[in-house]
Amino acid sequence: MKLPPLVQAFVLHFGEMGSRWGINRTVGQIYALLYVSPDPLNAEQIVEALGVSRSNVSMGLKELQAWNLAIPKHIPDDRRDHFTTPDDVWQILRTLAEERKKREVDPTLSVLRELLMQTPGSVEERHAQQRMAEMHGLIEQLTTWYDDVKKLETERLASLLALGARVTRLLEAKDKVVGLVRGRPGKEG
Amino acid sequence: MKLPPLVQAFVLHFGEMGSRWGINRTVGQIYALLYVSPDPLNAEQIVEALGVSRSNVSMGLKELQAWNLAIPKHIPDDRRDHFTTPDDVWQILRTLAEERKKREVDPTLSVLRELLMQTPGSVEERHAQQRMAEMHGLIEQLTTWYDDVKKLETERLASLLALGARVTRLLEAKDKVVGLVRGRPGKEG
DNA sequence: CCGACATTTCAGGAATTTCTGAAATATCGG
DNA sequence: CCGATATTTCAGAAATTCCTGAAATGTCGG
Incomplete structure (x- = not known):
């Protein structure tokens, strides 16, 4: 070399x-x-x-x-x-996320779905299924979020990233003012 | 088995x-x-x-x-x-993210930093360094965001996730109303 | 169709990772 | 300290993954 x-x-x-x-x-x-x-x-x-x-x-x-x-x-x-290689590093990131999801997450999601369809034949299986349901719920929520976010253009994604966790504070503030969550008041005291 | x-x-x-x-x-x-x-x-x-x-x-x-x-x-x-195993799946997610970052991202970040300190000795090296700088910038932004978000409690993280990309729309709306980005008007036409 | 060059396939050797069984080490009650 | 039990270490076997060279396949201009 x-x-x-x-x-x-x-x-x-x-x-x-x-x-x-x-x-x-x-x-x-x-x-x-x-x-x-x-x-x-x-x-x-x-x-x-x-x-x-x-x-x-x-x-x-x-x-x-x-x-x-x-x-x-x-x-x-x-x-x-x-x-x-694709020259835009953001595009590379998307590609990477997409491919890893496809290879590392999707198969598990489909196995979980399949197993959750079955009828448990014992208390152990019943419990196992509950745990699988928790895992399935989490993964599904993450992938829904991901599917949603991946559509954003680079610029918006970047500014969202730049905002970081501060985003929650903004949302809480807005929540109070506009009544975003359909009439419910903000949660924290 | x-x-x-x-x-x-x-x-x-x-x-x-x-x-x-x-x-x-x-x-x-x-x-x-x-x-x-x-x-x-x-x-x-x-x-x-x-x-x-x-x-x-x-x-x-x-x-x-x-x-x-x-x-x-x-x-x-x-x-x-x-x-x-830890029973809270969200906690498991955090742990996983933390450990993967430590093993898969941090070493690269530190190598990049080191290489960016060096003085390029040719046009090729100059160009390579620019590319490395792009990659470094992206990773740094991601890890900053991650450090920020990982502090959120599960509940907030979950509601943030549930919001997904709609968050941008909310922010844009808020941007216009409150003038969040320090006096600059909203970007899109 | 041919010859020149470019790329892919693939069997098997090389390198690496995983797994096992035996031995070593650790921990406990007495 | 001893014997009983639990865990870890580790050398080498087994399994897997990676890499190579040779042969096959593909592609082009003429």
Whole structure:
């Protein structure tokens, strides 16, 4: 691997973190490399930069494309595929959230739904089902919120983030004034 | 593994998902089992329920404790350690977020900070640093928001979630009325 | 259809992670 | 301190995941 020191450090870090993020080292490194690269790179350039096999790069790029984290960019008069990462970091965040939800949350949600349909055959199963219902409720609430928030444009999302928890205070104030929660007064004393 | 069908299905699912969550099968299964169990379980009971080795359970429990996802419960007149999961699913969510942040985000944040301190030695490094700065900015904003929000009690967090993206509309309305953003008028036309 | 080049597939070896059984350590009542 | 019981450690076996090189497949201009 022959890369400017700064880039190399970044790439190596992403490789190491890979396992914690549920991707493998090469995939992490390829992503990092594409992310900081000023121009789209082709597979051969990645091979040279990272010192891994051509086939490994091919598989890594395929996985990154499945994650929508590497996008092919055609370079005129060049038959080889070139790749970049989406350049807007907010878009990357959305993509990441979407894909992780799809892979890590949705399957569990559907299993929970299925199990909650069944009739418990014992006290233990009855209790287990109650716990599953709690988990299901939480996940459903989170995903509903997520589906809702992901539609926001970057600018609004950003300003919402910037507001942080202060948002509650604002809402409470507003609650009192406008009677937002359908006539009920504010909750806190 | 001899478990009521409902429980078994749940446990097996968590085992399978384990790899996607970055934990191993046994750890996932132990967690699932404890989660749906009406009473705290000791290591031997887990061994019997899951059909894995005693030592594996020991290691699994240790890891879950490191994640604060298994908590020891002392049973009177019994020398053996018994374990449960925290019962409030919201608390579990917080714990999970906290631990994942610590393991998956913080190291990257500190690497980024370090690399951003260095002086770039070429145009490529200059560009790479700019990209890193973008990533750093995003992560920092997210963690600031997270630090802020995690202090909210469950009830407020829940009602904030329930509000979802509608929160922006409320804020815009309020913005216009109260002049929240320090005298600036609302942004959209 | 051919030849040149680009990419993908895939069997099997390498590396890593997980799991086990045996031994070591810890903790308790007496 | 002893014996009984509970837990942890850890070396190596088992399982899984990752990576490579070779072969197959795809794609283009001519």
